[in-house]
Amino acid sequence: MRHGLRWLLLALVSAPPAGAQQCPAGPLALVLSGGGAKGFAHIGVLQVLDSLGIRPDLVVGTSIGALVGALYAGGLSARQIDSLIVALPPFDSRPLVGSRAPHQWEGLPPTFLWEQGSGGFALATGGLRELQLNALLNRILLRANLQARGDFDRLAIPFRAVATNLRSREAVAFRRGDLAQAVRASLAVPLVFSPERIDGQLFTDGGISANVPIGAARAAGARRVIVVDLRDPVDADSLVLSSPEAIAGRLAGFLFVQPLDSLGPGDVSIHPDVRGVANLRFDPATHDRMVRSGRLAADTSLSKLSCVSRSPRAASPLPTQLTDWTVTNGTERDKITMGRVLGLHREHLHLDGLEAQLGELFQVEVFRELWLGPVGEGDSVAFRAQIVPAPPRVAGLGLAYDHDLGGRLWAGALDRALLPGIETSAIVTLGSFRSDLTAVLLSHIGIRRMSLMPMVSVQLRSEDIRQFSSDGQDYVRRPVRQATGQAGVEWARIGAWRLRGAGTLVSWDSPEGQTRSTAGVVVSARTDTGSDVRVFGEAAFTGAYHYALVQGATVWRTGRLVLQPGLRAGAGRRLPLQATFELGGSEGFPGLVVGERRGDREAVVSLQAAYLVRGPLALRLLVAAGRSASGGPLLDASDWIGGARAGLGADTPLGPIVFEYGRTTTGRSAVFVRLGRWF
Secondary structure, eight states: OHHHHHHHHHHHHHSOOHHHHHSOOSOEEEEEOOOGGGGHHHHHHHHHHHHHTOOOSEEEEETHHHHHHHHHHTTOOHHHHHHHHHHSOOOOOOOOTTTTOOGGGTTSOOSEEEEEETTEEEEOOOOHHHHHHHHHHHHHTHHHHHHHTTBGGGSSSOEEEEEEETTTOOEEEEOBSOHHHHHHHHTOOTTTSOOEEETTEEEEETHHHHSSOHHHHHHTTOSEEEEEOOOOOOOGGGOOOOSHHHHHHHHHHHHTOOOOOOOOTTOEEEOOOOTTOOTTOOOHHHHHHHHHHHHHHHHHHGGGOOSOOOOOOOOOOOOOEEEEEEETTSOHHHHHHHHHHHTOOSSOOOHHHHHHHHHTGGGOTTEEEEEOOEEOSTTEEEEEEEEEEOOSEEEEEEEEEETTTEEEEEEEEEEEEEETTEEEEEEEEEESSEEEEEEEEEOOEEETTEEEEEEEEEEEEEEEEEEEOTTSSOEEEEEEEEEEEEEEEEEEETTTEEEEEEEEEEEEEOTTSOEEEEEEEEEEEEEOTTOSEEEEEEEEEESSOEEEEEEEEEOEEETTEEEEEEEEEEEEESOOGGGSEETTGGGOOTTSOTTOOEESEEEEEEEEEEEEEETTEEEEEEEEEEEEESSSOTTOSSSOEEEEEEEEEEEETTEEEEEEEEEETTSOEEEEEEESOOO
16 A cells, blocks of 8 residues: 555656646747848847747748748857847848949949840849848858758758749748758849749749748648747728838738638747838838837747747758869859859868858859859768859940939940950940940959959040139030040959059040140049948049049938038149039039039038938938139138038939039029939
């Protein structure tokens, strides 16, 4: 009797709790829905999971949920993911038509851009930001991609990225392939990013077919799910659709209305408060609010979760040896170019350097897309890359209008196929006061972050220079015809600066009817595109004249306010009329007509402020002080004037639109109206 009582007590003590016996056995999946900027809430949910020591057995994500889920499955904590996201440069997902123009067309922003593909010429709908997204995914997912090496089950947590097959309209859960490319396919929001081609099929945003991919998690073996649902239960009658962004968000909402799979007793559904958050508003305020909302919702919902494994699984080790690289859909030349651009070396894999190179791929014109496709075992990896080469031929058209200068149009064509390894382009610009015809030949020679471009160019220019009266009310046209030829080289550190040096021959007919010619050298330096600090300098030394010009600006952002202080200074000697400096450059000086004051000496300091009122609409204010003179010291005390210009402006897919009124300290006033980016 005594022994029987002892065994009964032991059995009661060792028995699991009744609730635990009711928990369904099997893997626990974390399901992260799509939702654009609302996806910052996923980070808050992950913070709570980390604090509770909860580790799911599977992660399934759609769209922004696929990106956050891939980082988490790759072994990053919520804190690390948040730090990574915050450290990224500001990303604007609005598409800009034609913003991925060739480098040599810089300064001539296209309003429309056509690219040649397999089906002929088509209007380019993806912008520079699309290329930036591809490069960003390659960089931040590199280590997870190398861990997976083609199999997402090798990650610290097995992972699935859900996208939509455009042909079948079905949801597809990627478990193999290039991790960054799979996430890119899941993120391909219609009308914002182009579909992604994988194995001959086109894929777009997974949110169209499975925005809350519970079914994909069940199909991957999950018995229980933690679902983070970012749908906004908004009342249609309360919507304010006053901007294209709001309308796009509402249309996305229509697409993402889908019946959800049923949830069982062991499942948990988390609904962060995402009311009023636009899908495309990736700003710091939205980030902070959504992380906080995700954390609050998870704190409440996860208290219901029981029977959770808290033992983390080790990820596959990162490889250290690179055995080979190939381009599966390219040529041997593409392989050599890939190795040169990424700085690849057999036997040793330099992860930090490779991350940096991948992050700057959008500035390399050789490839439109490059996905590494890592494969291998143990400490070795090989790359079986997929590429989308730059289009062989490109055509562009640009338009702009200025209240003082009238309309301008340019049209250009570029060919990369006629002469192997050489780009040829021709551009014609037409305007009320100036027209040009420019032809350029150049070749790209690059290794890692360095690029060398030998180039030859010829330009024919016809210009009627306006010479104003002292009161600025009247002007006379002074015709100039000029031909310029240059041969030189540009040396660039991708993402940092570009240096150019060239020999030049110049011949021109002056307004007085004299024909003159000269030869010399021109050197220039500037920061690369995309930087918040922009500096440009140019100097020319010829037998007839010489000059030097430098200008710089930087951008400071705080909330809705954007400040841009700037500086411009130039000096020359024996300058012909067409080489003299216009006060304020192409943006003019507040209160004066553009080009009203010219000289061989110029100095301007300015501060441009813009306050975003609603959507892209901004209140603008420009204040400046400067002088323009002929002869004498650059910073002489005489001839200085001040000015201010205020009004409204907006950045649009076709360029900025500005309406402003300015006044100088001398009592002059002028209206400044400009549509499009001036060239």
